[in-house]
Amino acid sequence: MAIPVRGAGPLAGDRRRRAARLRLLLGAGLAAAMLLSLGWGAAGETDVTAALLARAGLAEASLRDSVIVWDIRLPRMLAGVLVGAALAVSGAVMQGLFRNPLADPGLVGVSSGAGLGAVLAIAGTGLLPAALQSFVGPWLLPLSAFAGGWLAVLLLYRMATQNGRTSVATMLLAGIALGALSGALTGLLVYRATDDELRDLTFWNMGSVAGVTWARLGAAAPFILAALAAAPFLARSLNALALGEAAALHLGIDVQRMKRIAILAAAASAGASVALTGGIGFVGIVVPHLLRLVQGPDHHGLLVNAGLAGAILLLLADAVSRSIIAPAELPIGIVTACLGGPVFLWIVLRSRAQLEL
Amino acid sequence: MELRAENLRVTAGRREILRGVDFAARAGEVAVIAGPNGSGKTTLLRALTGEIAHGGRVALNGRDCAALRPAELALLRAVLPQAAALSFPFTALEVVRLGLTAGVPGTRAATGRLPAMALARVGLAGFEGRHFHDLSGGEKQRVQLARVLVQIWEPVLDGAPRWLFLDEPVSALDIGHQLQVMAIARDYARAGGGVVAVLHDLNLTAMHADRVTLLDGGRVRSAGTPAEVLTDATLSAAYHCRLRTNTPPPAGGPWILPQAADHCQEEAAE
Numbered sequence: 001m002a003i004p005v006r007g008a009g010p011l012a013g014d015r016r017r018r019a020a021r022l023r024l025l026l027g028a029g030l031a032a033a034m035l036l037s038l039g040w041g042a043a044g045e046t047d048v049t050a051a052l053l054a055r056a057g058l059a060e061a062s063l064r065d066s067v068i069v070w071d072i073r074l075p076r077m078l079a080g081v082l083v084g085a086a087l088a089v090s091g092a093v094m095q096g097l098f099r100n101p102l103a104d105p106g107l108v109g110v111s112s113g114a115g116l117g118a119v120l121a122i123a124g125t126g127l128l129p130a131a132l133q134s135f136v137g138p139w140l141l142p143l144s145a146f147a148g149g150w151l152a153v154l155l156l157y158r159m160a161t162q163n164g165r166t167s168v169a170t171m172l173l174a175g176i177a178l179g180a181l182s183g184a185l186t187g188l189l190v191y192r193a194t195d196d197e198l199r200d201l202t203f204w205n206m207g208s209v210a211g212v213t214w215a216r217l218g219a220a221a222p223f224i225l226a227a228l229a230a231a232p233f234l235a236r237s238l239n240a241l242a243l244g245e246a247a248a249l250h251l252g253i254d255v256q257r258m259k260r261i262a263i264l265a266a267a268a269s270a271g272a273s274v275a276l277t278g279g280i281g282f283v284g285i286v287v288p289h290l291l292r293l294v295q296g297p298d299h300h301g302l303l304v305n306a307g308l309a310g311a312i313l314l315l316l317a318d319a320v321s322r323s324i325i326a327p328a329e330l331p332i333g334i335v336t337a338c339l340g341g342p343v344f345l346w347i348v349l350r351s352r353a354q355l356e357l
Numbered sequence: 358m359e360l361r362a363e364n365l366r367v368t369a370g371r372r373e374i375l376r377g378v379d380f381a382a383r384a385g386e387v388a389v390i391a392g393p394n395g396s397g398k399t400t401l402l403r404a405l406t407g408e409i410a411h412g413g414r415v416a417l418n419g420r421d422c423a424a425l426r427p428a429e430l431a432l433l434r435a436v437l438p439q440a441a442a443l444s445f446p447f448t449a450l451e452v453v454r455l456g457l458t459a460g461v462p463g464t465r466a467a468t469g470r471l472p473a474m475a476l477a478r479v480g481l482a483g484f485e486g487r488h489f490h491d492l493s494g495g496e497k498q499r500v501q502l503a504r505v506l507v508q509i510w511e512p513v514l515d516g517a518p519r520w521l522f523l524d525e526p527v528s529a530l531d532i533g534h535q536l537q538v539m540a541i542a543r544d545y546a547r548a549g550g551g552v553v554a555v556l557h558d559l560n561l562t563a564m565h566a567d568r569v570t571l572l573d574g575g576r577v578r579s580a581g582t583p584a585e586v587l588t589d590a591t592l593s594a595a596y597h598c599r600l601r602t603n604t605p606p607p608a609g610g611p612w613i614l615p616q617a618a619d620h621c622q623e624e625a626a627e
Contacts, residue, residue: 252431
């Protein structure tokens with residue numbers, strides 16, 4: 001049986017070109033959103049271009065403009081991009097892993113697991129020897145959040161999966177239980193925290209990209225970047241996994257290994273995001289779902305586009321949170337929940353028949 | 358080149374599902390696994406394809422399957438499951454393209470039209486853009502067959518046969534499509550590949566099998582050509598029914614006419 005050479009034009013049912021076109025569009029959209037985020041702020045008239053070029057010695061900028069752009073807006077903008085991309089990609093990866101469009105780091109307790117890890121780090125830093133404290137200092141929070149998120153996904157996957165089948169009902173219910181449990185432990189730590197720790201906890205708990213410093217960004221970014229870099233390599237396996245674990249194995253996927261990598265990637269991105277900006281919900285469920293409607297569920301196009309669209313969504317949500325009650329700021333988690341809650345309800349109502357709860 | 362399995366044992370909890378099964382199949386032939394409900398047919402197929410843990414040894418083309426990585430095995434054999442769930446709204450074409458997950462050796466750039474060809478092969482040309490979830494049970498089964506065919510499209514690779522494992526491939530199909538699927542299996546074997554199929558229908562087995570392995574209670578009751586295995590005495594004992602095996606003039610193979618009988622009626626009464 002001879003194999004003919006690829007013909008011109010896409011076949012019916014082939015949505016890869018649509019995904020590629022959408023990627024260009026989202027890439028342009030992200031660039032625009034990043035510029036918007038840099039150029040727009042509470043400080044009033046600021047020469048952003050000059051401040052950016054001044055670092056390269058190409059222009060003159062005032063110290064005020066330089067500080068606003070380089071120390072306030074740029075880290076905040078980068079945090080928005082990284083966290084938005086991380087949340088959307090970790091949502092898409094978890095949905096592929098659990099074979100269910102309702103899996104979301106915020107919804108199934110991964111974020112609260114990471115939150116517990118973060119709170120443990122904040123409350124426990126004082127217990128470490130001083131030498132160790134200065135050594136692990138900035139890394140402790142993201143590391144601990146990552147560990148908490150990782151444990152949560154791992155536990156959840158173990159509990160929800162039996163004989164290669166993942167039960168939606170078990171996943172959601174176990175997620176609620178895990179969330180409540182880590183919430184209670186978090187509450188306990190908050191209750192017995194000192195005033196200084198309490199201030200840190202409250203600050204962190206607000207869930208905002210405001211006040212992100214280069215140091216905090218630098219500590220969380222490696223986790224997020226590693227997870228984002230790993231995600232495209234999972235696309236092939238996640239596609240095969242849509243047919244079930246046995247079929248994926250027969251298609252040549254080392255299922256156990258790929259599951260470990262997917263769990264690590266989801267936990268690293270969700271955990272580091274929580275460490276950086278607190279609990280921002282619904283990005284991970286809304287973005288992949290809307291993209292699947294447009295370009296189909298092929299993870300090759302989905303994971304990249306989810307990263308781009310998640311970053312755009314968070315930058316826009318940040319813009320809303322900064323302007324809606326200006327000069328004060330609304331925590332961004334409230335904005336994403338207001339956007340995401342209705343969309344999530346809509347998904348649930350649309351797929352009511354398939355839920356089998 | 359052949360598939361050879363020795364002393365396969367599978368237990369679920371304390372229950373023994375396979376109690377030391379030997380199995381052999383040759384490339385160029387259609388080997389059928391038959392037997393009553395719960396005799397271990399699907400379990401045997403799963404052990405042969407490495408899907409479940411088992412005692413004993415399986416060798417494909419002389420290579421120990423336990424020593425092969427999933428990616429290596431995927432180039433050597435493809436498996437059609439009894440019923441396949443799909444968790445996201447892929448189109449028929451996208452499902453078939455999943456068959457290319459392990460790649461097509463040596464023809465990386467030339468595989469673009471393969472999924473559409475496979476869909477046409479199973480009689481579903483024009484279904485490329487249809488959503489898998491909207492298809493009928495029979496259409497879904499044939500889309501899955503197309504996916505499996507794409508995975509091992511060339512029946513012989515580098516001089517070694519490739520293997521098609523089918524778990525009840527016709528269970529959701531009408532009689533016309535049953536014959537179509539069996540013809541695809543026959544063509545694959547004729548072109549040098551190997552086919553191992555679990556079949557429920559004894560007459561399909563009699564018509565299409567080169568070799569039959571009849572399982573009963575996790576053991577091989579009988580193995581050989583259809584004429585050797587599908588006899589009144591063997592079948593009656595395995596299925597606890599009175600049966601008459603016959604040979605119609607044109608085909609030359611046996612055919613089985615079930616006649617309601619003692620044990621079956623007792624079971625129905627329960």
